[in-house]
Amino acid sequence: MKPALWIISMVFSVNIIQVVFNSSARAASCCGGGSGASLILPKFSRAMLDFGASYEHYDGFWDNKGNWVADPRGSDLNQYRINLGYAHRLAPRWQASASLPYVWNRNQYSQLQRNTDGPGDASLSFWYEAFDKIACVWEVNTWEDLIPAVYWGGTLTVPTGVSPYDDVQDNFDITGRGFYRFDASVLIDKTIYPWNASFSANYGQYLERDINHEYGTAVEPYEKKLGDRFSSSVTFGYTHFTDEMNSLTTTLAYSYLKEDKAEIDGITDSTSGFRKKSIALTLAWATPSRDWVTKLSWSHSPTRDGWGENFSATNVLSLGVSHVLR
Amino acid sequence: MSYVNRFLLVAGLIVLTACGDISDDLNPSDNDQREDVVAGSIGNMPGQMVADFTIKDSLGNDFILSEFLAGGATPADVIVLYFTMWCPICLSHSDHLNNFIIPQFENRGTVIYGLVDYVSGSVSITRASEQANGFVNSDFITLADENQLLFNQLNAAMGTVVVIDNDGTILLNEDYRTGTALADILGQQLP
Numbered sequence: 253m254k255p256a257l258w259i260i261s262m263v264f265s266v267n268i269i270q271v272v273f274n275s276s277a278r279a280a281s282c283c284g285g286g287s288g289a290s291l292i293l294p295k296f297s298r299a300m301l302d303f304g305a306s307y308e309h310y311d312g313f314w315d316n317k318g319n320w321v322a323d324p325r326g327s328d329l330n331q332y333r334i335n336l337g338y339a340h341r342l343a344p345r346w347q348a349s350a351s352l353p354y355v356w357n358r359n360q361y362s363q364l365q366r367n368t369d370g371p372g373d374a375s376l377s378f379w380y381e382a383f384d385k386i387a388c389v390w391e392v393n394t395w396e397d398l399i400p401a402v403y404w405g406g407t408l409t410v411p412t413g414v415s416p417y418d419d420v421q422d423n424f425d426i427t428g429r430g431f432y433r434f435d436a437s438v439l440i441d442k443t444i445y446p447w448n449a450s451f452s453a454n455y456g457q458y459l460e461r462d463i464n465h466e467y468g469t470a471v472e473p474y475e476k477k478l479g480d481r482f483s484s485s486v487t488f489g490y491t492h493f494t495d496e497m498n499s500l501t502t503t504l505a506y507s508y509l510k511e512d513k514a515e516i517d518g519i520t521d522s523t524s525g526f527r528k529k530s531i532a533l534t535l536a537w538a539t540p541s542r543d544w545v546t547k548l549s550w551s552h553s554p555t556r557d558g559w560g561e562n563f564s565a566t567n568v569l570s571l572g573v574s575h576v577l578r
Numbered sequence: 579m580s581y582v583n584r585f586l587l588v589a590g591l592i593v594l595t596a597c598g599d600i601s602d603d604l605n606p607s608d609n610d611q612r613e614d615v616v617a618g619s620i621g622n623m624p625g626q627m628v629a630d631f632t633i634k635d636s637l638g639n640d641f642i643l644s645e646f647l648a649g650g651a652t653p654a655d656v657i658v659l660y661f662t663m664w665c666p667i668c669l670s671h672s673d674h675l676n677n678f679i680i681p682q683f684e685n686r687g688t689v690i691y692g693l694v695d696y697v698s699g700s701v702s703i704t705r706a707s708e709q710a711n712g713f714v715n716s717d718f719i720t721l722a723d724e725n726q727l728l729f730n731q732l733n734a735a736m737g738t739v740v741v742i743d744n745d746g747t748i749l750l751n752e753d754y755r756t757g758t759a760l761a762d763i764l765g766q767q768l769p
Contacts, residue, residue: 313665313666314666315666315669315670315673316666316669316670316673321669321710321711322710323664324663324664324697324698324703324706324707324710325703325706325707326703361663361697362663362664362697362698362699362703362707363697363698363699363700363703364663364696364697364699410604411603411604412603412604413603415602415603416735416753417602417603417606418602418603419602422735422736423663423665423735423736428603430602430603431603461603461606462606462607462608463606464606464607464608464609464610464611465602465611466735466752466753467735467736469733469735470610470611470612470613471612471752471753472610472612472752473607473608473609473610474755475608516755516756516758519756519758520756521755521756522674522756522757523667523670523671523673523674523754523756523757524667524670526666562666562667562670563666564666
């Protein structure tokens with residue numbers, strides 16, 4: 253492969269991954285939204301800054317039987333987020349990243365209007381790249397050309413957001429879940445230009461915590477642990493290169509998110525837990541040097557029975573810019 | 579200033595803007611911070627007496643608490659109020675009440691189960707929400723807390739369940755959680 257194309261390949265494949273990860277499903281505002289998404293640094297790069305803004309509109313919800321239900325008449329539920337992220341290379345195969353969102357809730361729920369804001373839950377991640385050579389190719393000549401790039405990751409979500417267990421008035425103030433969570437992730441990505449496909453899976457466990465307040469009111473202390481969380485995503489993408497070697501990649505993603513039932517003082521909370529499916533379309537524009545990438549993404553949850561359970565249906569529009577430091 | 583330092587500075591400033599709100603989550607406590615209440619005083623805490631109130635039901639009729647207490651026109655053994663905004667969690671709780679709690683105690687005394695809609699703002703919209711969510715002709719009386727007067731009186735939140743004894747004593751006022759505390763209290767109170 254020509255050196256220029258080799259560099260383009262290695263940078264671009266990771267930027268696609270990052271775009272997809274930033275488009276993953278997020279929690280509803282009434283359940284604590286605003287979680288920061290993972291960042292993945294391109295191989296051989298020193299660092300990366302990422303800034304994103306997103307708008308999430310709520311459109312009804314699925315009940316615990318999976319039937320979609322419209323919000324009460326007159327409702328208009330929205331959440332706006334900005335997300336600041338930084339990724340840094342620690343070693344040739346190791347990188348770390350941090351992400352912190354800030355959340356604005358703008359809600360008209362039936363006759364109740366509430367506008368609040370606060371930081372969301374922050375995340376700290378470590379990623380291990382299980383490959384040394386770039387796995388993106390322009391043509392397949394040997395079986396080795398089919399080997400994908402595999403990333404293994406671990407993420408700690410820190411409850412920097414505002415949760416029901418803080419000094420808040422009601423659920424419309426919430427910008428975070430209120431629990432620490434450890435996640436283990438794997439990402440498998442393969443690019444044979446101009447096509448790309450990836451698969452990611454994530455398994456997370458919340459830490460049990462003490463609770464002595466609910467919505468600002470002191471209560472008899474108890475222990476609560478949210479259910480284990482599993483999410484997965486598959487993507488397919490196509491990249492178009494301009495004559496100036498700018499590139500435009502279109503990616504279609506299908507994501508699945510499931511959270512098991514919580515436990516309160518060791519008793520399973522049968523009213524908790526949720527699942528949600530969504531699809532996302534992403535456009536990513538990269539400069540010839542690939543050190544600036546602009547992303548536009550739209551994530552959609554069809555308001556049909558069976559696409560979720562015990563969770564809000566939402567549409568998310570996201571715009572982000574990443575700057576890679578060599 | 580390096581990029582790392584810039585990021586940490588900005589991130590730190592953002593966190594600090596709300597550090598008063600998030601400290602409970604970063605370092606959770608098991609200290610019982612409830613204030614002592616004077617038994618029999620008027621208030622919203624367990625052990626206190628609830629002040630009488632009147633609220634419209636979804637058909638526009640007055641629901642007067644004292645009529646359901648001992649000495650009232652239609653006394654009940656216990657009154658259970660659940661505060662709903664018709665959200666996913668609220669409906670899960672309501673379904674749990676409907677499918678597990680109510681059948682468990684249906685032959686043990688008289689219990690009034692009220693769904694308190696504190697977000698609709700009018701009887702007509704409460705009625706519409708009640709219909710849309712399948713609670714018409716259920717075992718619940720749906721109540722329209724038009725100006726959130728009851729919501730504020732009982733210091734409620736989304737998912738709060740309040741249990742009132744037939745002498746007006748508040749027995750429970752907390753998040754519904756698993757429904758276990760509600761079932762325990764009904765088990766103790768009902769014949």
